[in-house]
Amino acid sequence: MASKYANCQFCEESASVKWYCRSCDINLCDACNTKIHSKLEQLSEHKVVISEKEENIEDSENIRKVDLKKIACSKHMDQKCVTYCLNCDKSLCSSCLIQPFQYEELNNVFEEKCFLLKDLKSKIDECYPFFEEKADDFRKMDDGEVVKHNEIKEKISNRKNEVKDFVSQEALKLEEFMKKIWDTENNPVVTERKRLCQIEQELRTRQNIIDEVIDKLKPDSIFSIVENISREIPEESALNIQPPDLIYIEGKERLTTEVLGSVIKIPEVVLIQTFE
Structure with a gap:
């Protein structure tokens, strides 16, 4: 069924x-x-x-x-x-x-598989030393190049800091030199400016007071202001001051390369011919 x-x-x-x-x-x-x-x-x-x-x-x-x-x-x-x-x-x-005779067949298959693995291992053992040696060579080569590049970069960085410190010191010297020629916080122009501004402010104050009193025309205010307000008129004068004419000249760009140095590729030397 x-x-x-x-x-x-x-x-x-x-x-x-x-x-x-x-x-x-x-x-x-x-x-x-x-x-x-x-x-x-x-x-x-x-x-x-x-x-x-x-x-x-x-x-x-x-x-x-x-x-x-x-x-x-x-x-x-x-x-x-x-x-x-x-x-x-x-x-x-x-x-x-799986019958008994099939065990024998499986044993044959097993032996074949073992032989295949042994043969494969033999081939691997034969070629492994080459790749082991070359891999080690290239590992050393790669590590060596990394170390070399890092050393050069460190030297460049150190030189940059040295140049930076040098430039900073030079900049301070220039600023001090400029200050000796013309101190922007303490000079004749600053002094005269303060004097003129003070006079300007005082005149403006008196001007506003007089305008307000005249506009209202109150007798008591007019009498009081006339008695108390200063009638002194300042002399129209101002110092003739000519600040020094300073200019800045930048250094030549090529100096930067000379200061920092340079990185060059060493040419490869190939032996073409020898003579006895």
């Missing part, structure tokens, strides 16, 4: 059932039939046909009441059954599916 279990009864995962083994009375997916069932010598005489999917699966599921996972192997009691062979009339575990 054809088993109509919905999923593959070999892997119990695939729902794509395409084959039915009449000897085992189980449904198989394409993968299990091709890769496992058909390759086992013990099952080679089993009759496998295309599964009849058109029949009612719901009714057929009631036919299979046995869970293979709950059945022990006929030979290995500690192993679970994975399939049942009607020809052998025995429940079989995964170990039973």
Whole structure:
């Protein structure tokens, strides 16, 4: 009787059932039939046909009441059954599916795999020293270049700081020199400016007071202001001062390169010909 279990009864995962083994009375997916069932010598005489999917699966599921996972192997009691062979009339575990002669075949395969690995290791052992040596050479070369570049950058940085300090000192000297020529905080122009501004402010104050009194024309205010307001008129004079005409001349740009130095690439010397 054809088993109509919905999923593959070999892997119990695939729902794509395409084959039915009449000897085992189980449904198989394409993968299990091709890769496992058909390759086992013990099952080679089993009759496998295309599964009849058109029949009612719901009714057929009631036919299979046995869970293979709950059945022990006929030979290995500690192993679970994975399939049942009607020809052998025995429940079989995964170990039973490999017959004694197949162990010999597996031993041959094992020996081949070991030989392959040994051959591969031999080839690796042969070429490894070359790459070990070259990798070490390039590691040293790379580390050496990094150290060399860092040393040069450190020298440039130190020189930059030295130049910076030198330039700062030169700048202070120039500023001091300028201050001796003309002190922007203490000079004749500043003094005369303060004097003229003071006179300007005093005149403006008296001007505003007189304008306010004349505008109101109050006798008491007019008499009071005339008696108290200063009548002194300052002399119209201002010092003729000519500040020094200073200009700044920038240093030549090439001096910067000379001060900081330069980085050059040492030319490669190639021996072309020798003479005796």
